[in-house]
Amino acid sequence: MDAHGAIARISLAAVQHNLQQAKQLAPSAKAIAVVKANAYGHGDLTMASALKDTADMFAVARFEEAQKLRAGGIRQPILLLSGFLNAAQLEFAALNNFHVCIHEFAQLDVLEKTPLAAPVTIWVKIDSGMHRIGFSPEQADSVFTRISAIKQVVQPVNAMTHFARADEPEQRSVTEAAITCFQQATAGKVKHTALCNSAGVIAFPEAHGDFIRPGIMLYGITPFGDKQGTDFGLRPAMNFTSSLIAVREHKAGEPVGYAGSWVSPRDTRIGVIAVGYGDGYPRMAPEGTPVLVNGRRVPLAGRVAMDMTTVDLGPEGNEQVGDEVILWGDGLAAEEVARHVGTIAYELVTRLTARPRLEYVD
Template structure:
């Protein structure tokens, strides 16, 4: 019996290919490779190391993520997409070639009053329609005037925005309006601009500007709801796998799992997979969610538990204990699984727990 628990097999060559694909789409722009949230579940240190020859910068959401990359030998500039929280973080950023996003007046006040040992590169965040963080276009002139007066900030400063609906093709005019707002607010005031997340890179070439920020597309996943990465030349970087730990004969009319949520309409064979929400597989995956067993597509049945999930192998199924299961990856796109679950593939890959091993296959 060669059964194993959940493993996420990561292809670093696929990640490299996907960054190259982003750069082909935006050949005149430099690339900020986004490796936040442990590189979307793929392992930030390994991914960043593999991308060092290709990425101009790295982007992270948390200060601690930047510290980890720098202390592990990543040399490129690192952009703190959420900026800094206090003077201590700002001082550390200046010493360690972190670039900072400024999106809030409290940050601006810290930047004005904190002595730094080295000049720092700042990116002013303009709120072009997301309405989470960032300065409104109406505030831009005053903000740039204040930042331009800070001698320890590299001049001229940079500016960035984040699109709220670039992944919705039917709302194209909303993103076009956001681009116009940003361009009007920053014209003649900045050194470099960065507008495009993955959806922007793929759908709005007029906004590629100086820097792009590919994130989810690096991992072979498209941001567009009705597509999957292979449709647009991306390669899935994660095969989330496990194996069968039991195969059972199951009678018609018998339920399976917690709550008896599924009852078999026929005599069949049930496969039990060593995976559950304790590994990050979604508990809310409904019956019918596809799974590959030895490359054959079979439906999930019963409720996903902490450590096990069950599939209907059919009465003629010949699978055995130890056979490989792919939960998503090559042959079964994470985007398709996400649609069955009612979520997005971003969540599937980032919610893996510490239990599944990450194995790097190239």
């Protein structure tokens, strides 16, 4: 029996290729590679190490994520997308070449009052329509005026925004309005701009600005719900696999799994995969969600459990214990699986737990 549990095999070459694709789409811009949330489940320090020769900067969401990269030997500037929470974090950021996003007045107050041992680089976040964090366009003038008077800030400052609907082609006018809003709020006031997430990089070349922020596209996944990364020349980086740990003969009318929610309409063979929501495979994946067993597409049958998931191999299926199962990856895009589940591929790759082993290839 040569079965194994869940493994996420990640191609470093694919991630490097995807960053090059992003840079080719925006040849006049520098690239901030986004490695937040453990690089979308792919391993933040390993991904940053693989991209350190081609990325101009890195970006993370949490202060602790930036600390990990620095401790791991990453030397490029690191942008804190959520900024800092207190004076101690601001002081550490200044000493360690963290670029800091400022998005609310409480942060600006701390910046004005905290003596720093080194100058700090600031990115002012403008709310162009997302309405989560950021200064409104009406507040921009006063914010830039206050920051320009702070001697320990590298001048002039930079500005950024985050598009709310760039991944919806039918809402193009909304993003165009956001671009105009940002440009009007920052004109003549900043050194560098950064507007585009992955969707913006692909769909809005007029907004590439000085820096782009490719995130999900680095990992070969498209931000557009009805597409796949390969549609844009991207290479999926993660191959999430497991294996069959049992193959059972199954009679018509018999249920499978918790609550007996799936009942076979025919005599068939049921395969049991060593993966479940304890590994990060989505519990809400419905019957019919595809997996590949030895390259053959077969549907889920019954509920996903913590450690096991069952599939209908069909009456003629000849798969055996130990055979490989691809949950998403080569031949089965994460975007397709996500559509079956009713979520986005971002969630699939970032929700992997600590149990699946990460293996890096090429």
